[in-house]
Amino acid sequence: MAKSLTQEFTKGLWDEVPPFRLVLGLCPVLGVTTTLENGWGMGLATMFVLVCSNFLVSLLRKVIPSKVRIACFIIIIATFVIVVELMMQAYAYELYISLGVFIPLIVVNCIVLGRAEAFASKNGIVPSLLDGLGIGIGFTLSLSALAAIREIIGNGTLTLHKKAEIMFELANYAPSFEPFAFMVQPPGAFICLGLMLCVMNLIGNK
């Protein structure tokens, strides 16, 4: 059953939104979401790799022998990850430093490999591109949402772009607010994601 192109795109936004519905690629989700800037930065980097690798995999899907396909996918993905790594070193060095080891870790992010294997290797170029874009945007939005919740509760701020000083400080509006530092620490990440998943289940149960 072929879905329409719009469906391929929009399924990534709610029906199959990566960290919640598919429960894949949790490491960056938990690891980097201490500030909003990290959240969207990581999301965009992953989205770039996802779209490019989906494109290349679907382009080469008839050339790659099925026995060695996983190895080929990994090499394609690793190439784009290096591209992102070098680009970020050149143009967004501070973000690169604060994301740290999680940039090279996009290689082993199950979402990227999962989409290459489950979708791009079986579908044409246009649906694969849209699929990558949809899942990528869904991933970026969920990372940003989790990061925003953690940062506003744990630190009382929302940093959209640190260098350009585009940030929101809760202390300016509610002086009595005491940051709950637990949220930006590792245990808070697990609990916050667990509760968000619970809310998603509450809303989405049909």
Place this chain on the structure above:
Amino acid sequence: MGDYVVILITTIFVQNILLAQFLGNCPFLGTSKKMETAVGMAMAVVFVLVMAGVITWMVYYWILVPFELKYLKTIAFILVIASLVQFVEMFLKKSIPALYAGLGIFLPLITTNCAVFGACILNINKELNFQKALVTSFGYAVGFGLALILFAGVRERILLARVPKPLQDTSIALVTAGVLSLTFFAFKGIV
């Protein structure tokens, strides 16, 4: 000697790779439903992570650095780990079938385990020497196993409890992991 003890305590408890560094969370949630699978996964990770840590260290300092190919470390490491896992699998199948049967499906899964890859990258980023890289890899692996087995024990008990419907399955697992992470957090003052 004291150095190595500190490294071990740091990597097992304080900087636990699962609960403090968030590496390898997919297998953490995926294989912790049953104690048996958790033990299998933990053994496989200890085995592969130590070997991968040593071999990627050698590849980096003896091949990539002399040829000034440092920027290729991502692609080089993932290839090394993938072929190492394949090699270990074939070797075990031939010579130690009992261990092979025990590890089973978990060996191939390790290729995409970010704990292995992440630990290798962290070793290189911290510019550790060979012995320290070896001890660090071992500590990370033991920490992974410890957290995974503890978590599997807790999860088996949760099956008996009555959990509200929206919280069931992954959701309650994550909250439990948070509590476990909180207990590991208490080790922070030690080192």
